[in-house]
Amino acid sequence: MPERENSVAICGINYGDEGKGKLADRLVEDFLIKGLKVIVYRDNGGANAGHTIELADGRRVATHQIPSGIFYPEAIVVLGKGMVIHPGDLMTEIEEMTEVNGKKGIAEIMIDEMALLSLDTHRAMESIENSWFDGGKGSTGRGITPAYSDETHRHPLRVRDLIRFDENKIREHYRYYQAEISGLGGNLEKIPVFKYKSEEKIPVGTEDEFVERLRQQAERMRIYVSDVNPFLRSAWSDGNYAFVFEKAQAIGLDKCWGVYPDVTASNTTFSGIFSSTEGIVDPNDIPSRRGVIKSTYMSSVGIRELPTMLEKARNKNKPFNELTAQEQFDIRLAETIRKDFKEYGASTGRPRGIAYLDMPSTRFFSKVGNVNEIALTHMDAVYPGLPIRVCVDYLIDGKSDYYRPDQEHLLKVEPKYIELPTWSREQIQQARTSDDLPREAKNFIEFIKRETGIPVTIITNGPKRNQSINLI
Ligand code: IMP
Numbered sequence: 130m131p132e133r134e135n136s137v138a139i140c141g142i143n144y145g146d147e148g149k150g151k152l153a154d155r156l157v158e159d160f161l162i163k164g165l166k167v168i169v170y171r172d173n174g175g176a177n178a179g180h181t182i183e184l185a186d187g188r189r190v191a192t193h194q195i196p197s198g199i200f201y202p203e204a205i206v207v208l209g210k211g212m213v214i215h216p217g218d219l220m221t222e223i224e225e226m227t228e229v230n231g232k233k234g235i236a237e238i239m240i241d242e243m244a245l246l247s248l249d250t251h252r253a254m255e256s257i258e259n260s261w262f263d264g265g266k267g268s269t270g271r272g273i274t275p276a277y278s279d280e281t282h283r284h285p286l287r288v289r290d291l292i293r294f295d296e297n298k299i300r301e302h303y304r305y306y307q308a309e310i311s312g313l314g315g316n317l318e319k320i321p322v323f324k325y326k327s328e329e330k331i332p333v334g335t336e337d338e339f340v341e342r343l344r345q346q347a348e349r350m351r352i353y354v355s356d357v358n359p360f361l362r363s364a365w366s367d368g369n370y371a372f373v374f375e376k377a378q379a380i381g382l383d384k385c386w387g388v389y390p391d392v393t394a395s396n397t398t399f400s401g402i403f404s405s406t407e408g409i410v411d412p413n414d415i416p417s418r419r420g421v422i423k424s425t426y427m428s429s430v431g432i433r434e435l436p437t438m439l440e441k442a443r444n445k446n447k448p449f450n451e452l453t454a455q456e457q458f459d460i461r462l463a464e465t466i467r468k469d470f471k472e473y474g475a476s477t478g479r480p481r482g483i484a485y486l487d488m489p490s491t492r493f494f495s496k497v498g499n500v501n502e503i504a505l506t507h508m509d510a511v512y513p514g515l516p517i518r519v520c521v522d523y524l525i526d527g528k529s530d531y532y533r534p535d536q537e538h539l540l541k542v543e544p545k546y547i548e549l550p551t552w553s554r555e556q557i558q559q560a561r562t563s564d565d566l567p568r569e570a571k572n573f574i575e576f577i578k579r580e581t582g583i584p585v586t587i588i589t590n591g592p593k594r595n596q597s598i599n600l601i
Pocket of ligand 1: 179271
């Protein structure tokens with residue numbers, strides 16, 4: 130099949146939170162202006178994601194399970210087969226989004242009946258696992274990995290089981306988790322789990338309570354659920370539809386490509402679209418497969434140790450005055466960036482670790498992720514007189530090395546940095562076209578293109594909705 134016109138896919142390249150939400154939102158608007166019907170399709174992850182969008186009136190809203198086009202009543206948002214759906218959280222999120230958009234109304238929501246369920250049983254399982262394995266502590270606590278592993282273990286519980294209300298299957302599921310968890314020394318009924326965004330946890334409850342809660346949620350969710358496959362098949366071959374494929378998380382969080390234990394269970398690369406759509410959408414037919422990089426630094430939540438982290442785990446217990454001048458500077462810079470650019474998890478509120486931009490891993494993730502365009506966000510994350518530090522190579526014993534998805538390997542490498550001239554934050558924030566960009570920013574864009582071999586097609590130059598510039 131030739132490339133499918135008017136279709137764009139977006140993924141994070143590094144460790145999430147690169148600003149995909151804003152780009153996806155802008156694309157929906159652009160396609161609607163062209164007079165097309167727009168489908169925003171999400172194929173991976175669940176309540177672990179947090180896509181921040183700024184509304185026309187300046188309010189900032191984070192969506193979690195719902196794709197970004199939700200605030201356009203003319204759009205259709207699809208929660209695809211590759212996702213894991215938490216019904217309780219989802220219904221609360223739909224209510225919240227409906228309230229946020231008021232009279233304007235929200236997009237049509239379609240949930241694939243084949244998507245997996247992610248339930249409180251999974252959240253409880255994750256929390257008991259964490260008490261066994263120190264490494265498990267990095268997750269968002271939304272039970273994502275246990276939900277996906279139901280499928281690997283060949284006892285998947287799908288959205289359609291909930292909608293048909295297959296009570297036997299749901300009870301069987303509860304009892305299975307109860308047995309597993311009690312084998313691990315816990316009591317499913319009493320384990321506190323997260324509820325939507327709240328940091329407060331509530332116990333899972335008895336089997337009957339669990340079943341009744343799901344029964345009520347099934348009633349509310351039913352109207353959104355269908356067999357998405359035939360709709361998708363016909364829309365994909367209908368030129369009146371535009372598609373935005375919005376991935377969640379990022380390639381550096383993929384279990385094949387990231388660093389354990391801070392990896393997520395879904396397929397975070399574009400190939401996840403192929404399986405989620407049951408082969409209808411071959412990602413290679415999507416002409417614009419856009420990978421997003423936070424331009425001047427990277428951020429990540431979790432306990433992995435990336436070579437370019439500004440706050441080194443090895444220095445954690447050292448008195449500040451015993452650190453080198455560069456280490457002290459890095460710690461202060463990380464704090465400043467976190468504060469200035471709101472680097473706290475949209476799902477969990479946890480402070481994100483800050484790292485210098487790392488080209489060896491960025492090149493690797495772009496390649497394995499099949500990225501053919503780069504979007505640079507946060508181009509305004511610059512400080513007067515402070516050159517932009519970028520790691521261009523890894524060194525082991527002075528010799529050039531490379532990224533591998535292996536923590537032990539990454540602990541051995543020493544980043545080789547270069548410094549690029551900075552630009553004015555004010556000037557870039559005011560830019561409206563590529564001609565207005567400061568010369569140093571243009572050089573930075575060229576640098577990224579050279580280093581990755583991939584063209585940069587869009588940048589964002591501030592937090593506001595209109596602060597993005599197409600470069601082609
Ligand atoms: P899980 O997806 O909850 O299992 O978490 C696994 C790892 O991925 C943890 O390090 C999380 O912090 C990270 N993670 C999951 N979703 C996101 C996201 O949307 N943005 C950034 N990090 C994420």
